[in-house]
Amino acid sequence: MSSTDPAEHGYSAERARLLADPDTTGPQRRAALARLTDDWLAALHRAAGGPARTALVAVGGYGRAELSPRSDLDVLLLHEGPLAADLAERIWYPVWDSGVALDHAVRTPGEAREVAAEDLKAQLGLLDARHLAGDPQLTADLRSAVLADWRAAAPQRLPELRELGLSRAERHGELAFLLEPDLKEARGGLRDLVALDAVAATWLADAPRDGLDAAARTLADVRDALHLTTGRATERFSLQDQDQVAERLGVLDADTLLRQVYRAARTVAYASDVTWRSVDRVLAARRPAPRRAARFGFPFNGARRAPIGPAAPERRPLAEGVVEQDGEAVLAQAARPATDPVLPLRAAAAAAQAGLAVGYATVRRLAAEAGPLPVPWPDEAREQLVTLLGAGEACLPVWEALEAEGLISRMLPDWERVRCRPQRNAVHRWTVDRHLIETAVRAAAMTRRTARPDLLLVAALLHDLGKGWPGDHSEAGEVIVRDVAVRMGFDKHDTDTLALLVRHHLTLVDTATRRDPDDPATADLIAKTVGTQTHLELLHALTEADATATGPAAWSSWRASLVATLVERTAARLAGDARPPAADAEVTADQERLAVEAARTGAPALALTAHAETPSDGGEPMGVELTLAIPDRPGLLGTVAGVLAVHRLTVRKAGLRELDPIGAGPVLLLSWTVAAEYGDLPEAARLRADLRRALDGSLDVARKLAERDAAAPRRRGISTPPPVVAVAPHDASRSATVLEVRAHDAPGLLHRIGLALDGAGVRVRTAHVSTLGAEAVDAFYLTSADGRPLEPEHAERVAGAVRKALEAR
Structure with a gap:
């Protein structure tokens, strides 16, 4: 069957005129093309005749009135009861004859819902159903029923929708990084925008909307120009077409256009990440909790007691001003971004090291309230940047979140010049x-x-x-x-x-x-x-x-x-x-005084002094210098490091040396820079008391740390390179054996090293400990009990013992 209806030729001519009009572009042209097509199909439906209870319905992209020049027309002929055998053909044939691609179906409302229940893609298309012609009530009833079905089945369908997106991303890659991206199917493309609308239709979650409409327009405009340039219904933005597409859109050059496309894709991808995390939280909250006996949960007669209210979300500290909640890193209630310029980096580093994302509201608040970093940056800011980068793969989603809200370019202004910059090289x-x-x-x-x-x-x-x-x-x-x-x-x-x-x-x-x-x-x-x-x-x-x-x-x-x-x-x-290793600094008068006191009394002498660097807002110091003098004895390094770990003190830098200030026997002088993992620093008197208890055996440091680790919730964490423990060449020191340790920093790391060295029966004559970001770089100068360097075989056994202690973590 063929059609020579003048309406068909009128539509084709008007469509060609519209696509050639340089003054009608972007959303205006897409909407005009949809209206033109609506009118044509409605006329075809009227001309075809048929029962009153029929309706012509646009679905999918056409249903959203987003018609690109070479888009398919997704149309459903909806009916109740029997149809004439050739009714549908009288509508479809003129469309086929016009050369416009058509994806069509003829179904009753019940059949349409059955297909949607079996086919996720069909259901997504029906979510955008829009009436074209015929009985509007039939379309409205179907749309209401499909939306109700979608919301009812959301707990089952949303994971399926997410898996569909992940499969597309695996096949087509990430739009924001491809030289020849698929504008529709790649991650961050037009399909993901459809998925975000589908999530919003469940009423369970919604995407962050800032910039999303502009991103959608950019991608759609480029696709339109690509269709017009190539004359084909292609979504692949090939290198050979990019210059012409840029010219058609009035953009300076292809690189500038690619940067615009990449920025749009990143906006969509980031909105998707935030949305799917929100979906995960909502679905997890809806799963029934396992039934268990509770002391006060139910009355004795077995009737269920009405809940008093929603339980407060559990918040676990990660760093100063940062806690974990619902699987994300968020700001603590007492955090004040306006007076803590390092907080964005501290939150990012803590999140990455714990293998978590930073909450969307948290990143938004940091971007809105946190002030610029002072120049030069505080020491803590550099350390937190290094800690963030040192998290490896876990750094990526955190970095993307900071970048999406402009925090990276604020910290590193030069970053803006390379942001989204393409590299036209196949390598x-x-x-x-x-x-x-x-x-x-x-x-x-x-x-x-x-x-x-x-x-x-x-x-x-x-x-x-x-x-x-x-x-x-x-x-x-x-x-x-x-x-x-x-x-x-x-x-x-x-x-x-x-x-x-x-x-x-x-x-x-x-x-x-x-x-x-x-x-x-x-x-x-x-x-x-x-x-x-x-x-x-x-x-x-x-x-x-x-x-x-x-x-x-x-x-x-x-x-x-x-x-x-x-x-x-x-x-x-x-x-x-x-x-050579850095030489020990001169002993200060205060350090000598502490050493003399320890030698005379036989007890630890301790001093805590504020670090030279304090926050710009005049608040509490970010770290303290801890100087400790103790008469030498076996097990000292591990014991002292363990006490610091019990008090949640992180050792940023440490030095250890042996003195004999009054000729009464050796005294170990430890000069350490420490900082609290979070919260306030401990009082010097309490720290001194716990040191004494640990030294006299009344405080079991190892047991205390083991109990705390057992009680702490298991976090996902990150994978890090294995520790390296090596004996330095013999010429590194003439009077001692140098053991070098490189490992990922963790609570109690120095304690475990100290215990291993103590267990190996060696003396630590000098130590140089540094924590660079989240990486520990330590050197221990070891001797045997008689003060001589270790024999090579003995040194390797000691290295093996330390390595085993670190790998057992």
């Missing part, structure tokens, strides 16, 4: 900004390879900032990172190191693949470039992190082998240039 998998954070994620797995994990993580985050500027990005990046590092509060030596890493982050790969590795001049060149063994270790780790974060084509076993060989030969050139 690169990510936009520039996402590549930077992905490099930091991979660097987090390599922190055991260097004594300065903090510099490795920060260099990974900043190494490509120069791509937002003209010229060689490594040279531009060196200039930028010097400025950023000074603003972050790094000293000159660390700033120079970061600048060197950024300037030469491609040097190892370029040299290893382009120069003769057997030529001694090749290793000499790298040795001259890096200068020290520490710089070489950092550059090697950064090189690998950068390459593996770029994409599979950027790193291979062959390249890894070439770089490793070059690093090994360069290390041999630098063998005599390793910097």
